[in-house]
Amino acid sequence: MAKQVAIDGKGVHYTPLNQQIRKAVADGADEIVISNILGQRFIGDGLRGNVTIQLYGVPGGDLAMFMSGPTIIVHGNAEHAPGNTMDAGKVVIHGNAGDAVAHSMRGGKVFVRGDIGYRGGIHMKQYEDHYPILVVGGTAQAYLGESLAGGLLLVLGLNGPVQAREIGSGIHGGEIIIRGDVDDACLATGATKVPLTEEDRMRIAPVIREFADDFGLDPEPLTGAKYTRIVPASARPFVGKYTWE
Amino acid sequence: MTIGSLPSRYRISIDPVRCMECERCIENCPYGVFRRDGDRILVNSRNCTACHRCIACCPRDAISLEEHPCDYRSHPIWTREAREAIYNQARTGRIILAGMGNALDYPVIFDRLVLDACQVTNPSLDPLREPIELRTHIGKKLAKLDLRRRENGDIELRTALTPNLRVETPIMIGHMSYGAISLNAQMAMARAAKETGTFMGTGEGGLHSALYPYQDRMIVQVASGRFGVNIDYLERGAAIEIKIGQGAKPGIGGHLPGEKVCEEVSRTRMIPLGSDAISPAPHHDIYSIEDLAQLVRALKEATEWKKPVFVKIAAVHNVAAIAAGIARSPADAVVIDGFRGGTGAAPRVFRDHVGIPIEAAVASVDKKLRDQGIRNEVSVIASGGIRGSADVAKTIALGADAVYIGTAALVAMGCRVCGNCYRGLCPWGIATQRPDLVQRLNPDAASEQVANLIRAWTLELAELLGAAGINSIESLRGNRDRLRGYMLDESLMQVLDVRQVGA
Numbered sequence: 001m002a003k004q005v006a007i008d009g010k011g012v013h014y015t016p017l018n019q020q021i022r023k024a025v026a027d028g029a030d031e032i033v034i035s036n037i038l039g040q041r042f043i044g045d046g047l048r049g050n051v052t053i054q055l056y057g058v059p060g061g062d063l064a065m066f067m068s069g070p071t072i073i074v075h076g077n078a079e080h081a082p083g084n085t086m087d088a089g090k091v092v093i094h095g096n097a098g099d100a101v102a103h104s105m106r107g108g109k110v111f112v113r114g115d116i117g118y119r120g121g122i123h124m125k126q127y128e129d130h131y132p133i134l135v136v137g138g139t140a141q142a143y144l145g146e147s148l149a150g151g152l153l154l155v156l157g158l159n160g161p162v163q164a165r166e167i168g169s170g171i172h173g174g175e176i177i178i179r180g181d182v183d184d185a186c187l188a189t190g191a192t193k194v195p196l197t198e199e200d201r202m203r204i205a206p207v208i209r210e211f212a213d214d215f216g217l218d219p220e221p222l223t224g225a226k227y228t229r230i231v232p233a234s235a236r237p238f239v240g241k242y243t244w245e
Numbered sequence: 246m247t248i249g250s251l252p253s254r255y256r257i258s259i260d261p262v263r264c265m266e267c268e269r270c271i272e273n274c275p276y277g278v279f280r281r282d283g284d285r286i287l288v289n290s291r292n293c294t295a296c297h298r299c300i301a302c303c304p305r306d307a308i309s310l311e312e313h314p315c316d317y318r319s320h321p322i323w324t325r326e327a328r329e330a331i332y333n334q335a336r337t338g339r340i341i342l343a344g345m346g347n348a349l350d351y352p353v354i355f356d357r358l359v360l361d362a363c364q365v366t367n368p369s370l371d372p373l374r375e376p377i378e379l380r381t382h383i384g385k386k387l388a389k390l391d392l393r394r395r396e397n398g399d400i401e402l403r404t405a406l407t408p409n410l411r412v413e414t415p416i417m418i419g420h421m422s423y424g425a426i427s428l429n430a431q432m433a434m435a436r437a438a439k440e441t442g443t444f445m446g447t448g449e450g451g452l453h454s455a456l457y458p459y460q461d462r463m464i465v466q467v468a469s470g471r472f473g474v475n476i477d478y479l480e481r482g483a484a485i486e487i488k489i490g491q492g493a494k495p496g497i498g499g500h501l502p503g504e505k506v507c508e509e510v511s512r513t514r515m516i517p518l519g520s521d522a523i524s525p526a527p528h529h530d531i532y533s534i535e536d537l538a539q540l541v542r543a544l545k546e547a548t549e550w551k552k553p554v555f556v557k558i559a560a561v562h563n564v565a566a567i568a569a570g571i572a573r574s575p576a577d578a579v580v581i582d583g584f585r586g587g588t589g590a591a592p593r594v595f596r597d598h599v600g601i602p603i604e605a606a607v608a609s610v611d612k613k614l615r616d617q618g619i620r621n622e623v624s625v626i627a628s629g630g631i632r633g634s635a636d637v638a639k640t641i642a643l644g645a646d647a648v649y650i651g652t653a654a655l656v657a658m659g660c661r662v663c664g665n666c667y668r669g670l671c672p673w674g675i676a677t678q679r680p681d682l683v684q685r686l687n688p689d690a691a692s693e694q695v696a697n698l699i700r701a702w703t704l705e706l707a708e709l710l711g712a713a714g715i716n717s718i719e720s721l722r723g724n725r726d727r728l729r730g731y732m733l734d735e736s737l738m739q740v741l742d743v744r745q746v747g748a
Binding site (some may be wrong): 014015018019022041042045046048061062065066067068080081084085087100103104106119122123125126127128130146147149150170172173235236237238240241242243244245 | 333334337339340341342343344470471474475476477479480500502503511515516517520521523525529530539542543546547548549550592593664667668
C-alpha cells in the first residue's frame with residue numbers, strides 16, 4: 001500500500017521543511033502532501049527518489065532546483081525558476097509561474113497549466129538520455145528559450161496567441177514549438193522557423209497527451225493543431241567571431 | 246598585395262653539427278615546425294609558438310630559438326603588438342583571442358612591496374626548531390559563541406557552526422576545467438592537492454569519475470552554463486564555488502569550442518559530443534546581490550548546509566563593495582581574481598585591459614570588510630598572477646586568507662607560458678584533449694612536481710614568517726606593518742594601506 005505522509009507547511013522555514021521532506025522520503029513515503037505553503041523557496045532542492053509531492057499553496061523561487069527524480073505537483077502558482085538546473089523528475093504547476101522557468105534544466109519535465117514569465121526555458125540543455133521538456137499551457141513573455149542548448153520547449157497558447165518577443169535569443173540547440181503562427185518579428189537573431197514535419201508531430205503528440213492528462217484537458221484538438229517550430233539558425237553562433245592572436 | 250606577410254615571431258635554427266637527425270623534434274612538435282627532407286631536418290619557423298617542446302626533447306642541444314628575429318622600425322607607441330593586431334583585424338574583422346594572462350607591461354605592485362624581518366629587538370624564529378603554523382581555515386568565523394553550562398556541569402555549544410575547510414598551507418590550486426586542460430593535468434594537480442593537504446578547483450567542466458578518489462580535495466564550480474552540475478556533483482565536492490567572473494575576462498562568459506568536446510569531456514560536462522559549450526556572461530538566476538545570496542542558499546540547501554560555498558569574482562573597480570555584499574550572504578569565502586589571472590582563451594582586449602591588479606583588490610576588500618565589521622564573515626582567497634612564495638606572503642599581508650595558483654601549477658608540469666592554449670595542441674599534454682598529446686603528461690611525475698612546488702613555497706613561507714618573528718599565518722593576515730612600499734605613489738599606498746620604505 002502506498003505510504004502517504006502529510007506535512008503542514010504553515011509558517012515553516014524552508015530548511016526544516018526540506019528536512020521533513022527528506023526524512024519522509026528516507027522513511028519510504030510514496031506520497032507527501034504539504035499544505036499551507038506560502039512562499040517557501042527551494043522546496044525539493046537536490047531531492048532524489050521516486051516520491052510524489054503534492055503542494056497546496058504558492059511555493060517560492062527555485063522549486064525543485066537540482067532535483068533528481070521526484071514529482072512535485074503544485075496546486076497553485078509558482079514563483080521564479082521552478083525546475084532550475086533540474087536533472088530528472090517532474091514538476092506540474094496548476095497555475096502560472098514566474099521568470100526563468102526550467103532554467104538550465106538538463107532532464108525531466110516541467111508542465112505549467114497557465115502562463116509563464118520572461119526567459120522561460122533559458123539555457124535548457126540535453127545530454128544522451130537526459131532530455132528536458134517544458135510545456136506551457138498558456139503563454140510566455142519575451143526571451144522565451146533564450147540561449148537554448150537542448151530539449152523541447154512547447155507552448156500551447158490555450159489562453160490566446162503567443163506574442164512573446166525575442167524568441168530564441170542565442171538559441172544553439174533544442175527546439176521551441178509554439179501552437180499557431182508566430183510572427184517573424186517575434187524571433188530573435190539566431191532563431192529560425194522551420195515547418196513542423198509529420199515526424200515532429202508524432203514526437204510531440206505523447207508529450208501533449210501527458211500534459212492534457214495531467215490537467216484534465218482534451219488532447220485531440222491540440223495534437224492536430226497547427227504549430228510553429230523554431231530552431232537555431234546555427235549550432236555554432238560564435239564561429240566567425242574570433243581570430244587567433 | 247596590401248598587407249603581405251608579417252615578420253616571423255620566432256626563428257628556430259638547428260645546428261647541423263650537433264643534430265643527429267633523431268627526429269624527436271619532428272615527433273614532438275604538433276605545430277608542424279619540423280620535417281625531414283632527405284638527410285636533413287627542415288624548419289618552418291612560422292609555425293613555431295615558442296613552446297620549447299623541441300628544445301626540451303633534443304638530446305644534443307642542437308635547437309635554438311630566437312624571438313623577433315626581424316624587427317619593425319622601433320616606436321614607443323606603435324609597438325609590434327599594436328601593429329600586428331591591426332594587420333590581423335584588418336584582414337579578418339574579428340575579435341582577437343589570446344591565451345594565458347595579461348600580456349601588457351603594467352607595473353607589478355608585488356615587485357614594489359618589500360617584506361620585513363626581525364633584527365635585534367625582537368628575535369626571529371627558526372622554523373627548524375620552532376613550529377610555524379601554516380594551517381588555516383577557510384570559511385566563516387563566528388562573531389560570538391553561545392555557550393551554556395548544563396546542570397551536570399557540561400558545556401553546551403548553542404551556536405550552529407558553519408563548515409570550514411582546513412587547509413594545511415595557504416596555497417590552493419585554482420579552477421581549471423576539464424576541457425580547458427587535460428584529465429592527466431587535472432589528475433596530477435588533484436593528487437598534489439591531496440598530498441599537500443590543500444584543495445583544487447574543478448572549473449566549470451564537471452568532475453570526471455577518475456577524480457572521485459580526490460573529491461574531498463576538490464572544490465566544485467557552478468558557473469553560468471551549469472555544465473556538469475547535478476546534485477551528485479555538488480555532494481562530492483569539499484566545497485562549492487559559484488563563479489561570477491574571471492580575472493582574465495571580467496564581464497564575459499566562456500566558450501568551449503566543440504572541437505575540444507571529446508567523448509569524455511562530453512560525459513563530464515553532460516553536453517552532446519562535439520557541441521559548443523557556451524557559458525553565458527551572467528547567471529540567468531542572478532541579477533542582483535540578493536539573487537546571488539539566493540543561489541548561495543540554494544546550493545547550501547541542496548547539500549543540507551554541509552558544504553562551504555565560495556563566490557568568485559573578477560577584481561574590478563567596485564570589487565570592495567561587491568565583496569561586502571557577498572559577505573552579507575551565507576557565502577563562506579569570496580575569491581578575487583586579479584587582472585593577471587590566466588585563461589585558456591580570452592578576447593585579448595579583455596585579458597589586457599579589463600580589471601584591476603590583485604594587490605589593490607585584496608587590500609581594498611580586506612579594508613572594506615574590516616571597516617564594516619564583517620571581515621570574519623568570509624574568508625578571502627586571492628588569485629591572478631601569483632608567481633612565488635613572496636607573492637603569497639605579500640597577498641596574505643595585504644589581507645587574504647589564502648591564494649589560488651593556476652599558471653604556476655601548470656608551469657610546474659612543464660608549461661612554458663607560450664599562450665597558445667586555445668589551439669588545443671598543447672605539446673606538454675596540458676591544454677589539449679588530443680590523446681597522443683595528453684599521454685605525454687605523466688600524472689605521477691607531474692603530481693610530484695606540483696606537490697614539490699607547493700612544498701617548496703610552503704617552506705619558504707615558513708622561513709619568511711620565522712624571519713619576521715611571526716609563528717602563524719593568521720598573524721600575517723592583513724598585517725600591513727610587515728610590508729613597505731618601494732617606489733609606489735602615495736595614493737596607491739593609501740589603497741594598499743602600507744607605508745613607504747624607511748617610514
